[in-house]
Each structure stands twice: as C-alpha cells, then as structure tokens.
Amino acid sequence: MRKIVKIRSDRELILACRKGRAGAWKDLLDKYERLVYSIPLRHGLSRHDAADISQLTFTILIQNLDTLPDDSHLGAWLSTVARRHTWRLLEHNRRESASEHLESMDSKGSAVLLGKGDSDTVEHWELSEYLDHGLSQLGEPCQGLLRALYFQPERPSYAEISEQFGLPLGSIGPMRGRCLKRLRKKLEL
Amino acid sequence: MRTRNTFCLEPVYFLGYGRHLYCEGRLSDIVAVICSESVKNMRERNETDFGRLVDWIEGNLAPEEAAKVEERVARAGASTKADVEWLRTFLNASEDTVLATPPPEINAALVQRFEAYAEGRREAGFPRRLLATLSFDSNLQPAFGIRSAGTRESHRQLIYATEVADVAINTFHRSRDARFDLEGQIFPAGEDSENRPFGVQLIREDLDLGTTATDDLGTFGFQAVPPGSYELLMGDGEVEIRLLQVDLRS
Numbered sequence: 520m521r522k523i524v525k526i527r528s529d530r531e532l533i534l535a536c537r538k539g540r541a542g543a544w545k546d547l548l549d550k551y552e553r554l555v556y557s558i559p560l561r562h563g564l565s566r567h568d569a570a571d572i573s574q575l576t577f578t579i580l581i582q583n584l585d586t587l588p589d590d591s592h593l594g595a596w597l598s599t600v601a602r603r604h605t606w607r608l609l610e611h612n613r614r615e616s617a618s619e620h621l622e623s624m625d626s627k628g629s630a631v632l633l634g635k636g637d638s639d640t641v642e643h644w645e646l647s648e649y650l651d652h653g654l655s656q657l658g659e660p661c662q663g664l665l666r667a668l669y670f671q672p673e674r675p676s677y678a679e680i681s682e683q684f685g686l687p688l689g690s691i692g693p694m695r696g697r698c699l700k701r702l703r704k705k706l707e708l
Numbered sequence: 709m710r711t712r713n714t715f716c717l718e719p720v721y722f723l724g725y726g727r728h729l730y731c732e733g734r735l736s737d738i739v740a741v742i743c744s745e746s747v748k749n750m751r752e753r754n755e756t757d758f759g760r761l762v763d764w765i766e767g768n769l770a771p772e773e774a775a776k777v778e779e780r781v782a783r784a785g786a787s788t789k790a791d792v793e794w795l796r797t798f799l800n801a802s803e804d805t806v807l808a809t810p811p812p813e814i815n816a817a818l819v820q821r822f823e824a825y826a827e828g829r830r831e832a833g834f835p836r837r838l839l840a841t842l843s844f845d846s847n848l849q850p851a852f853g854i855r856s857a858g859t860r861e862s863h864r865q866l867i868y869a870t871e872v873a874d875v876a877i878n879t880f881h882r883s884r885d886a887r888f889d890l891e892g893q894i895f896p897a898g899e900d901s902e903n904r905p906f907g908v909q910l911i912r913e914d915l916d917l918g919t920t921a922t923d924d925l926g927t928f929g930f931q932a933v934p935p936g937s938y939e940l941l942m943g944d945g946e947v948e949i950r951l952l953q954v955d956l957r958s
Contacts, residue, residue: 535824539827553809556808556809557808561806565760570811647805650805666807696761697759697761703791703794
C-alpha cells in the first residue's frame with residue numbers, strides 16, 4: 520500500500536511523547552538532535568562536550584514533558600536549554616583557564632564566551648531549522664555532501680570529502696552545484 | 709526532457725535549467741527545434757549555469773573567468789539574478805550555521821532514557837474499546853468491483869471508522885482454492901496520528917484463528933482465509949478497535 524509520510528508538528532510530538540510513544544520520541548530526536556548538538560559546536564566547544572550537552576538538553580526535555588505547554592515551540596525551548604548549558608560550560612572553562620593562565624586571556628576569549636554575534640538569535644535558530652529541514656528532504660549523496668561542505672564546524676577540503684564519500688575529486692564541484700540547486704527547490708516548496 | 713533522434717550541441721548541464729529543451733535533428737543536418745526555451749535565448753539573456761554561479765560566488769574561478777561570469781550576471785535575466793541572490797544568502801547563512809550530526813550513541817542513549825519515562829505511561833489505565841462503523845463497502849457501489857484473470861479473482865474494499873483511526877480492509881477471492889486473502893491498513897486520525905504498532909487478531913465464533921502485527925505503515929494481512937463471517941480485533945495497549953462482521957464470501 521502507498522506510504523504516507525507525515526511530518527508531525529511539535530504539538531503532535533509532545534502529545535504522543537507524553538503517551539510514551541517511542542516512535543514520536545524518535546521523530547522528535549530526528550527533527551532536533553542536529554540543531555541541539557550544533558549549538559555547543561558553534562560556540563567552539565568540542566564534540567565530546569557537545570554530545571554531553573545534547574544528552575543533558577533532551578533529558579531535561581523528558582523531565583519537563585508533563586508540564587510543557589502543548590503548543591510549545593520545541594525548537595526554541597531546546598535551543599534555550601542547550602545555549603544555557605553551553606554558556607555555563609564556557610564560563611566554567613573560562614574560569615579554569617583564567618586561574619591557570621590569567622595573563623593569557625585576551626579580548627578574543629571574551630568574544631567567544633559571548634557567542635558569535637547573530638548566531639544566537641531566535642531568527643538564526645529558525646533559519647537553522649529551515650535549512651536542516653530542507654537538507655533532510657534531500658536524498659544521498661546530496662544531503663551528506665552539503666552538510667559536510669557547508670555545515671560542519673571544521674570545513675573539510677575537497678580531498679577529504681572525496682575520501683569520505685568515495686567520490687572522484689573532480690566530481691565534487693559539479694555535484695555540489697546540482698545539490699545546491701535541488702536544495703533550493705526543496706526550500707521553495 | 710523529450711527527445712527524438714536527438715542531437716543537441718549544448719552540454720548536458722544546460723538541460724533541465726528552468727524549462728526543458730527539445731532539440732531534434734541529425735549530425736549531418738543539425739536542426740534544433742526549440743520548444744519551450746532555447747540555449748540561444750539563454751545566452752542572449754546571459755544566463756549562467758548554476759554550478760558556475762556557485763564557483764563564481766565562492767571565488768573558485770580564475771580572475772578572467774570570474775570577470776566573464778560577473779559581466780554575464782550583470783546583464784542576466786531575472787532567473788539568474790534570483791539564483792545569485794539565493795546562493796549569496798545561502799552561503800552567508802551557512803558560514804554561521806553548524807548542523808552536525810551527533811554520534812549514534814547519543815541517539816541510542818536518549819531512546820533508552822525515554823523508554824524509562826514511557827514505561828510508566830504505558831502501564832497507566834486500561835485500553836479504550838472502540839467499535840468501528842462501516843463507512844464504505846465497494847460491494848454497495850456500482851461498478852467498483854475489480855475482476856482480473858489472475859489468481860485473486862475479485863476484490864472488495866471496506867472502510868471502517870473510529871474516532872482514533874480509520875481502517876481499510878481489502879479482500880481478494882482466490883479462484884484456485886476459493887479462499888480469501890485479507891489485507892488491511894490502519895490510518896490513525898486527528899492529532900494522534902502516529903503509525904504505531906498494532907496487534908491484529910482474526911476471530912471467528914470466539915476462536916482466535918490468527919494473529920499478526922502491523923508494520924511501520926500500519927498494514928497487515930492474512931492469507932488463505934476460508935469463507936465466512938469474521939471479527940477483527942486490533943489493539944496497541946491503549947486502544948482496542950473491533951470490526952464486526954467482516955464477511956468473506958464470493
């Protein structure tokens with residue numbers, strides 16, 4: 520029979536999770552785990568720290584599922600929690616660093632602590648959600664290629680991409696153009 | 709793209725750009741028939757391939773080539789200018805956006821953590837019992853029945869409704885042994901629209917004749933069912949849906 524794919528709203532996800540539906544929780548993770556994981560990375564924390572903050576953020580969500588208003592915007596809620604814990608860890612690291620290397624603290628360090636300009640605004644979060652949604656609609660290798668080329672904290676070289684995806688080096692440029700064009704179409708829908 | 713003895717001088721990457729090209733002709737007698745939009749027009753409007761625009765905006769072109777593209781873009785039509793605008797916006801946005809995928813262990817750990825929360829939820833309360841009402845029967849519709857020369861000779865469709873889900877049942881009469889194949893699908897309704905696993909029982913005169921489970925699309929099936937009147941019971945721990953008098957008769 521024909522497969523019906525439905526992207527559920529936050530309200531639907533919250534209600535289903537409250538009933539203990541494992542499928543809804545998996546959908547929720549699928550929808551938001553990249554966005555949450557990316558917040559600490561964007562602030563310069565390690566992947567290990569980002570993993571800890573992701574786990575903590577979603578665990579706090581589980582603890583608050585029963586009291587969360589039904590019409591909450593999960594993206595905004597999760598980003599607030601993830602940011603708070605990112606800042607907390609940055610502050611902790613800064614204090615440790617300051618006590619060890621007080622003299623080496625410079626204005627750059629302070630800028631990192633405060634976040635990267637516009638990257639913490641609600642608008643930026645919504646843009647990230649929008650882009651992530653568009654990327655999720657792409658098949659492979661486009662999705663993986665664009666994520667690797669444009670949305671990793673460390674931007675890999677074409678040679679690294681070639682090795683990672685098993686693609687000829689010369690094909691990456693043209694494929695990237697075609698994939699971007701597809702992404703544009705998906706985002707316009 | 710439609711082709712007929714196609715020979716087109718332009719590289720493939722032009723094709724599919726906006727509207728499609730339709731070129732025809734022979735090597736010795738090249739005649740390009742332009743149906744919707746021609747390469748010539750594309751050039752006249754100074755439109756540039758999307759991939760080339762990406763290279764240009766990202767600064768990957770040699771200075772001379774970049775200057776050519778820049779000049780072409782300056783004189784380009786609205787389509788190319790919109791492409792350039794989109795690409796610039798995208799590249800600006802991506803510079804400050806990280807969308808990394810967490811390691812799978814994180815997902816697995818969080819699924820386990822949710823299980824502990826969900827366990828208590830699932831134990832609470834008894835399942836709601838719902839009696840489905842028949843809302844459609846193809847046998848009552850003129851000219852709906854499907855007949856074919858295959859092994860499954862005739863087909864009947866029944867749709868049942870409840871407040872939490874609709875259930876579609878398709879029955880197929882097998883000409884080779886006069887039995888029936890029964891296929892069904894559960895369509896959760898309203899806000900509670902998750903396709904979650906249901907157990908499905910086929911019952912006749914209070915006897916359980918078969919049990920199966922829905923797949924991730926909500927479909928299930930029973931094969932080689934003898935003719936008769938059956939009851940179908942489907943449940944997931946929270947709701948129990950009963951379909952009475954599912955008649956399998958030729």
